[in-house]
Amino acid sequence: MAEVKQAPVLRLYNVAKTFVTPHGNVRAVEPVTLDIRQGEFISVIGPSGCGKSTLMNIVGGLIEDYEGSVEVDGIQVRGCHKEIGMVFQEESAFPWRTALDNVTFPMEAAGIAKDERVRRAMELLHLVGLDGFEKRFPSELSGGMRQRIAIARTLAFRPRILLMDEPFAALDEQTRLLLGDKVLQIQQELNQTTMLITHNIAEAVQLSDRVLIMSFRPGRIKRVVEIDLPHPRSSKMMGGERFGQLVATIWEDLREEASKGLQELERVKN
Amino acid sequence: MASTTASTRFALPPLLIRFLVIAGLVGLWEIASNSGWVNAFTAPAPSSVWKGFVKILAEGGLGEAMVLTFTTALLAATLGAVVGIASGYMLHIWKAAGEAYTSWLAALASAPLVLLYPLFLVIFGRNMWTVVAMGAIGCTPPIALKAKEGLDGVKPVLLNVGRTFNLTPKQQFWMIMFPASLPSIFTGIRIGLLFAIINVVGVEFLVNVGGLGQLIAHLGDRFDYPQMYAGIFFVILVSVAFFWITEKLEKWLLSNT
Numbered sequence: 001m002a003e004v005k006q007a008p009v010l011r012l013y014n015v016a017k018t019f020v021t022p023h024g025n026v027r028a029v030e031p032v033t034l035d036i037r038q039g040e041f042i043s044v045i046g047p048s049g050c051g052k053s054t055l056m057n058i059v060g061g062l063i064e065d066y067e068g069s070v071e072v073d074g075i076q077v078r079g080c081h082k083e084i085g086m087v088f089q090e091e092s093a094f095p096w097r098t099a100l101d102n103v104t105f106p107m108e109a110a111g112i113a114k115d116e117r118v119r120r121a122m123e124l125l126h127l128v129g130l131d132g133f134e135k136r137f138p139s140e141l142s143g144g145m146r147q148r149i150a151i152a153r154t155l156a157f158r159p160r161i162l163l164m165d166e167p168f169a170a171l172d173e174q175t176r177l178l179l180g181d182k183v184l185q186i187q188q189e190l191n192q193t194t195m196l197i198t199h200n201i202a203e204a205v206q207l208s209d210r211v212l213i214m215s216f217r218p219g220r221i222k223r224v225v226e227i228d229l230p231h232p233r234s235s236k237m238m239g240g241e242r243f244g245q246l247v248a249t250i251w252e253d254l255r256e257e258a259s260k261g262l263q264e265l266e267r268v269k270n
Numbered sequence: 271m272a273s274t275t276a277s278t279r280f281a282l283p284p285l286l287i288r289f290l291v292i293a294g295l296v297g298l299w300e301i302a303s304n305s306g307w308v309n310a311f312t313a314p315a316p317s318s319v320w321k322g323f324v325k326i327l328a329e330g331g332l333g334e335a336m337v338l339t340f341t342t343a344l345l346a347a348t349l350g351a352v353v354g355i356a357s358g359y360m361l362h363i364w365k366a367a368g369e370a371y372t373s374w375l376a377a378l379a380s381a382p383l384v385l386l387y388p389l390f391l392v393i394f395g396r397n398m399w400t401v402v403a404m405g406a407i408g409c410t411p412p413i414a415l416k417a418k419e420g421l422d423g424v425k426p427v428l429l430n431v432g433r434t435f436n437l438t439p440k441q442q443f444w445m446i447m448f449p450a451s452l453p454s455i456f457t458g459i460r461i462g463l464l465f466a467i468i469n470v471v472g473v474e475f476l477v478n479v480g481g482l483g484q485l486i487a488h489l490g491d492r493f494d495y496p497q498m499y500a501g502i503f504f505v506i507l508v509s510v511a512f513f514w515i516t517e518k519l520e521k522w523l524l525s526n527t
Contacts, residue, residue, distance in 0.1 A: 062430055086434045090427040096449045106435040157435060
C-alpha cells in the first residue's frame with residue numbers, strides 16, 4: 001500500500017493534556033508523539049478512561065488548550081481545521097435535514113454552489129451505500145444508516161484526515177462488521193488517511209495498518225502493533241489464523257490496562 | 271386477555287364517544303330548559319342559542335368581531351414570539367441570568383397577567399394597542415421559557431459537528447441551534463397563541479374596545495342570553511379549531527424542515 005515513504009500527513013509531537021478539576025489536576029494524556037502517513041489507517045485502542053477520546057478531541061481541534069503540537073502537512077494547527085474531519089460516537093445526523101441535506105451541510109456552510117454540492121453529496125451517498133435514501137429523514141433510517149450519513153457528511157468537507165471516535169459503538173455486532181467493511185472500502189477508494197478510536201480489538205485489527213495500544217490513565221502509547229494482514233481486507237478475514245494471533249497479542253497488552261481501569265473504577269465506587 | 275378482547279369488542283371509537291357525550295349533554299339541556307327544570311331565561315335551550323347564533327352572525331357583527339379578535343391575537347403573538355425568543359436566547363447564553371430568572375418566568379407564565387390591564391390602559395389609552403400589549407404580555411413568558419428550554423437542550427455533539435466544520439457563530443446559530451430547538455420553540459408559540467387569545471378576549475370584554483369579548487359583554491349587558499351563549503360557544507369552538515390547526519401545522523412543519 002504505502003509504498004513510498006513520504007512526509008507524514010499528520011504529526012503529533014509531545015501532545016499531552018492535564019484537566020484542572022475542583023478535586024485537583026488530572027493528567028489525562030502523557031506526551032504522545034506519532035506520525036501518520038497519507039492513506040494510512042490507524043486505530044487507537046485502550047480501556048475506558050485512558051484518554052483516547054481526549055487525544056481525539058485534541059487532534060480534531062475541540063480541545064484547544066493542550067501541551068505539544070499537532071501538525072498537518074508540516075503546518076501546526078490549533079482548533080478545528082478543515083483538513084481534519086470528525087465522526088462522533090453519538091448520533092449526530094441532523095434530524096431536521098434529509099440524508100442528502102445532511103451531506104450537503106458543510107458545503108452549504110462553505111458557500112459552494114447548489115448544483116455542485118448536490119452532485120458531490122449524491123456521489124458520497126452512493127459511496128456509503130445510501131442510494132435511494134437521499135430524501136429520507138434520519139428518523140426513517142436505521143442506526144447504521146444514520147452513522148453512514150454522518151460519515152458521508154464529514155467526507156463532504158474533503159478532509160485530509162478522517163477521525164472517528166468509536167463510530168460503531170452504538171450499533172449491533174452484525175451492523176458493526178458490515179459498516180467496518182464499508183469504511184475500509186471507502187478508505188481504499190479515497191486513499192483516506194484515517195484515525196479510529198475504538199475499544200473493540202477485532203475491529204481495530206480488521207481495519208488498521210497500525211494499532212496503538214494506550215495505557216490506563218494517564219494515557220500514553222504503550223505499544224504499536226503493525227497489522228500485516230494483506231489488503232484488501234474485509235470482515236471475512238476474521239476467522240484466519242493470523243487474525244487470531246494479532247487479536248491475542250493486542251489483548252495481552254490491553255488486558256493489564258483494562259484490569260487497572262476496572263480496579264480504579266471499583267476503588268472510586270467504594 | 272379475555273377481558274381485554276371483550277372490552278375492545280364493545281368499545282366505541284373515541285371520536286364517536288366525544289360526539290355522543292356532547293350531543294347527550296346538549297339534548298339534556300334542551301329538555302331541562304324546555305320543561306322548566308332550569309330557568310329558561312338565564313339558561314336558554316340550545317335551540318334558542320342556535321337561533322341567537324344565526325342572528326349575531328347575520329346582524330350582530332360576529333364575523334367582524336372575530337376578524338378583529340384574531341388579527342389582534344396574531345399581532346400580539348407575533349410580538350410575543352419576537353420578544354419571547356430573543357429573551358429565551360438571552361437566558362440561554364447568559365447562564366447566570368437564566369438561573370436567576372427562569373423560575374420567575376415560569377411563575378409569570380402561570381399568573382393572571384390579564385389583571386394588569388389598568389396599567390396598560392393608562393399607558394396606551396382605550397384602543398387596540400392596549401389589547402395587543404395585553405395579549406403579547408400573556409404569551410411572552412411561555413414562548414421565552416420554551417425557547418430557552420429548546421436552546422439548552424441542543425445536543426452538544428450537534429454543536430461539535432458545527433465546530434469541526436468551522437461554522438461562524440452566526441451559522442452555528444441559524445444552521446444548528448435554531449433548527450434543533452425549533453420543536454420546542456413551536457410548542458411555546460402554540461401555547462403562547464392560546465394565552466394571547468385568552469388575554470385578548472378577556473381585555474376586550476373588560477375595556478370595550480371591540481372584538482368578540484366586547485360583543486359578548488354587550489349581549490350580556492342587554493340580557494340577551496341566547497346570543498351571549500352563542501358568542502361564548504363560538505369563542506370556545508374557534509379556540510379549539512385554532513389549537514387543532516396549529517397542532518397540525520406544527521407536525522407538518524417539523525416533518526418538512
